[in-house]
Amino acid sequence: MTVLTLWTATPDSPTTRALRTAPWRDAASVNLTEDPANADAILAVFDVAPNAGDLEQLTSVAAGRPLLAIGAAVTSPEAHELHSLLGLAFAKASSPAHDVRLRRGSILDPRQEGDVHVRASWARVDKVADDVDVLATANVAFSDHAVITWRGSTRTGVITLAGGDSLWRDRDILRTIQRWARYARGLAERPPVRVGLLAYGAIGHEHLSACMAVPGLELAAVCDRSQARLDAAGSAAPDVLLTTDGEEMLARDDIDLVIVSTPPDTHAMWAMRAVEAGKHVVLEKPMALTSADCDAVLDRASTAGRTALVYQNRRWDSDYLTLKRAIEQGRLGEVFHTETFVGGFGHPCNYWHSDALISGGAIFDWGSHFIDQVLQLTDATVESVTAANHKRRWFDVTNADHSRVTVRFDNGTEAEFIHSDLAAALKPKYYVLGTEGAIVGNWRHERLISRTGIGTMAEERFAPADAPADLTLVSSEGDCTLLSPVNPRTHGFHRELADQLVAGLPLSVRPEQSRNVVAVMEAAELSASQGSRPVAPL
Secondary structure, eight states: OEEEEEEESOTTSHHHHHHHHSOHHHHHSEEEOSOGGGOSEEEEEOSSOOOHHHHHHHHHHHTTSOEEEESGGGGOGGGHHHHHHHTEEEEEEEOOSEEEEEEEOTTTOTTOOOOEEEEEEEEEEEEEOTTEEEEEEEEETTEEEEEEEEETTTTEEEEOEEOOHHHHHOHHHHHHHHHHHHHHTTOOOOOOEEEEEEOOSTTHHHHHHHHHHSTTEEEEEEEOSOHHHHHHHHHHOTTSEEESOHHHHHHOTTOOEEEEOSOGGGHHHHHHHHHHTTOEEEEOSSSOSSHHHHHHHHHHHHHHTOOEEEOOGGGGOHHHHHHHHHHHTTTTSSEEEEEEEEEOBSOOOSSGGGOHHHHOOHHHHHHHHHHHHHHHTOOSOEEEEEEEEEOSSOTTSOSOSEEEEEEEETTSOEEEEEEESBOSSOOOSEEEEESSEEEEEEOOOOEEEEEOTTSOEEEEEOOGGGSOOEEEEEETTOOEEEOOOOOOOTTHHHHHHHHHHHHOOOOSSOHHHHHHHHHHHHHHHHHHHTTTOOBOOO
8 A cells, every 4th residue: 555645725726625635545555644754655736836835844844755846837937946857948939728538658558558537737858867767758749748747856746737626636647646655655566467367268368368468467377177168269379378287287387377167157266276375366257146255255255365356357348438427427316227138039058157066157248247237327325126036938957048137226226137048129228317317228230241251241249248238318408419439458368467466556346346336236136036026126
């Protein structure tokens, strides 16, 4: 945990207030303290130009700790003494507020997440002293200008960005400040995390690709009982250990983290074994088939000082992120009703997904994604769950053919999830109502056109769930706006995982959240078995 303290001559300024109320802990594993003696670094806010007395007081407060200057007045001509400390000379003109593409170097972006996009203004730097490290830049007219710096000789740095509350509440900006503070203190990241994949099924290549692409993760081994799958993994990653023995992989000292992609009824068992072997563990969803098993896994991991997480990959779906952004921007007003749907008309898959004893049932299969999304869209607590399962056509499998789950929250809002293999007509993927508008997420029906070997047309239709939904915002006046989709970062979960394990940054997917998803699905199955009576999740 990084500890920062704020110093300012203007405690009621907008920048100071924004920094004090920013989500430091959740976004960047940072605590703010009022006591500079307990701080690792100082954030000095200059909304007015500092005088000699201010700098003298600030130097005394810092007492040799790294100092990061922030605020619109940092670049003021009257702040020339501060400029001397920073080793920078600023141009007279600043850029107008615009969409800034902040380009961070490897020190501030070790996971290669890419540019940070923020709305801000910034002052152009004319000169940079030879001993100043430029850690991030912004570009004007194809010319890069220093925006974030560090000068070891004076233990000072600066962020020249200036903007409103949204700038200082931006997750990426807060994490960038945390990384600046670690660098200024001379803290290096831990060694890369060596990863073993336990089972190489449908999701296996996704994990393999992420482990090979994300700095901070190193793929060390793949385990599967199928030689054909091991051969496929070996073709993609020829230098890793391949084994059919899961216990052998867990016993290896050169593996730090195990990603468990076995069927759901074995998740808790393998998680326990991995933690007992001293490994961190990532589980495919659901975490387990009961909340009691989830609690046992989390208790064991906590006792062992290990991380146990669930790969909630659908939090990085473009349509979900677009919906979440619109809600957070207040474009719907107060959201009170949410519906989600997935399915179609057709025989369920014949693999373990359709075996209720292994998968947990239809609610557990897709519900692990959609119920997780629903719970993330509200701060309210689940009060009760009701559900119904229908078995009417596909009797060769044991999952329900059609399932409906209704979740009621303690603030009076409600959400519904439907999974159906009997839906000849599709409902929207998302249907969300608020006091100022609504969002409808309609499924896209995509197809791939190609030629056969003799030149005739071949057509492959994608399942609706294979493409993101198109989201339309409907205003209270009836105006419809097709929302521009959010582009998710590639391997977003795995980048956060590496951040957490090698740099101590927080994850947006927390284990207790995935545990609560299981508790809701568990309550839904109990409700469905008892005539749809309301059940409070454990």
